[in-house]
Amino acid sequence: MDLLNTLVDKGLRRELPTREEALAVLSTSDDDLLDVVAAAGKVRRHWFGRRVKLNYLVNLKSGLCPEDCSYCSQRLGSEAGILKYTWLKPDQASDAAAAGVAGGAKRVCLVASGRGPTDRDVDRVSDTIKAIKENNEGVEVCACLGLLSDGQAERLREAGADAYNHNLNTSEATYGDITTTHTYADRVDTVEKAHAAGLSACSGLIAGMGESDEDLVDVVFSLRELDPDSVPVNFLIPFEGTPLAKEWNLTPQRCLRILAMTRFVCPDVEVRIAGGREVHLRTLQPLALHLANSIFLGDYLTSEGQAGKADLEMIADAGFEVEGTDQVTLPDHRAAGGCHDGGGACGSEGGGVCGSGAAPEASEPRTAADARTDLVAVRRRGAGTDLAPNA
Ligand code: SF4
Numbered sequence: 001m002d003l004l005n006t007l008v009d010k011g012l013r014r015e016l017p018t019r020e021e022a023l024a025v026l027s028t029s030d031d032d033l034l035d036v037v038a039a040a041g042k043v044r045r046h047w048f049g050r051r052v053k054l055n056y057l058v059n060l061k062s063g064l065c066p067e068d069c070s071y072c073s074q075r076l077g078s079e080a081g082i083l084k085y086t087w088l089k090p091d092q093a094s095d096a097a098a099a100g101v102a103g104g105a106k107r108v109c110l111v112a113s114g115r116g117p118t119d120r121d122v123d124r125v126s127d128t129i130k131a132i133k134e135n136n137e138g139v140e141v142c143a144c145l146g147l148l149s150d151g152q153a154e155r156l157r158e159a160g161a162d163a164y165n166h167n168l169n170t171s172e173a174t175y176g177d178i179t180t181t182h183t184y185a186d187r188v189d190t191v192e193k194a195h196a197a198g199l200s201a202c203s204g205l206i207a208g209m210g211e212s213d214e215d216l217v218d219v220v221f222s223l224r225e226l227d228p229d230s231v232p233v234n235f236l237i238p239f240e241g242t243p244l245a246k247e248w249n250l251t252p253q254r255c256l257r258i259l260a261m262t263r264f265v266c267p268d269v270e271v272r273i274a275g276g277r278e279v280h281l282r283t284l285q286p287l288a289l290h291l292a293n294s295i296f297l298g299d300y301l302t303s304e305g306q307a308g309k310a311d312l313e314m315i316a317d318a319g320f321e322v323e324g325t326d327q328v329t330l331p332d333h334r335a336a337g338g339c340h341d342g343g344g345a346c347g348s349e350g351g352g353v354c355g356s357g358a359a360p361e362a363s364e365p366r367t368a369a370d371a372r373t374d375l376v377a378v379r380r381r382g383a384g385t386d387l388a389p390n391a
Pocket of ligand 1: 065067068069072073074076112113114115
């Protein structure tokens with residue numbers, strides 16, 4: 001297919017595809033799906049070999065958020081029945097992080113619900129970062145605390161944070177449909193603050209909120225412009241008790257196309273499969289490893305993932321290898337820190353944006369997905385409980 005040959009050539013040269021080419025990936029047929037995966041897989045292997053980076057989430061503070069992000073089980077008024085607790089102490093967070101590191105994770109992602117941290121919160125997280133770094137040699141720490149005020153990114157950097165996550169989630173045009181308590185511009189601003197402070201920016205999206213193909217291409221092109229080092233791709237987990245509970249729009253094939261499009265647009269960036277991997281990719285998860293070079297190990301913030309052991313077996317069975325702490329994730333031109341044009345954005349999980357229920361394109365071959373509520377399990381173990389974490 002000419003389209004795929006063109007996209008591979010551009011991916012190997014780090015050249016931006018056209019919007020039309022990105023849209024065309026999203027509307028390929030099921031008959032062409034394996035060709036799409038093979039093409040994007042060439043780009044993935046060129047920049048990242050067969051390595052898979054494992055990341056481990058620690059939910060420092062769960063629920064009780066005053067913001068109204070429609071996709072989020074921790075939002076104001078959520079009836080999702082998730083764990084709710086206030087800040088973990090540094091030693092509790094460090095213990096949780098150690099379980100992830102022992103399971104093979106090289107990055108720990110410290111996430112807290114809320115609009116953004118107070119300066120006191122930044123102090124707490126700084127103590128936690130130091131505790132984790134002391135106890136786990138070589139571990140990378142990413143903080144995800146919401147919108148940052150002036151000076152907070154610098155303080156996190158001084159405390160030892162390597163990265164900051166804040167997702168754009170959806171297109172600028174539909175952002176107001178999914179959240180009213182902050183703006184898309186607020187999110188962009190936080191990613192830029194993280195970049196400016198010398199933190200590696202992590203910023204991604206949530207698919208499956210009723211957005212159009214154009215919205216998906218918009219947000220991925222915006223991310224390319226912000227130039228984060230990592231792009232988490234969340235697939236909406238439609239939690240009962242949230243406004244998007246009925247948004248079961250994704251099929252495994254659709255998820256693969258979205259990941260392939262993201263890889264073509266952001267060829268040399270860490271593309272990470274985030275929340276919703278097990279719920280939406282299901283038995284096609286191993287194919288997604290040909291597109292993404294990074295996943296979360298074990299559980300998510302408020303939902304349970306498959307067993308950490310199953311993650312490791314899947315990676316080995318698919319012919320990939322877990323990236324070690326002695327291996328550099330990013331290609332040389334990025335690892336050297338000379339490749340940033342812009343900034344990044346907020347709190348992640350199988351969250352997202354929109355909820356506008358925009359109709360799919362007529363040419364789009366995707367079909368409505370069955371609601372797989374049987375695959376959504378609220379997290380009841382690990383951080384904030386007395387039970388052992390999944391790692
Ligand atoms: S995504 Fe973050 S800011 Fe939005 S409701 Fe959830 S925890 Fe709050």
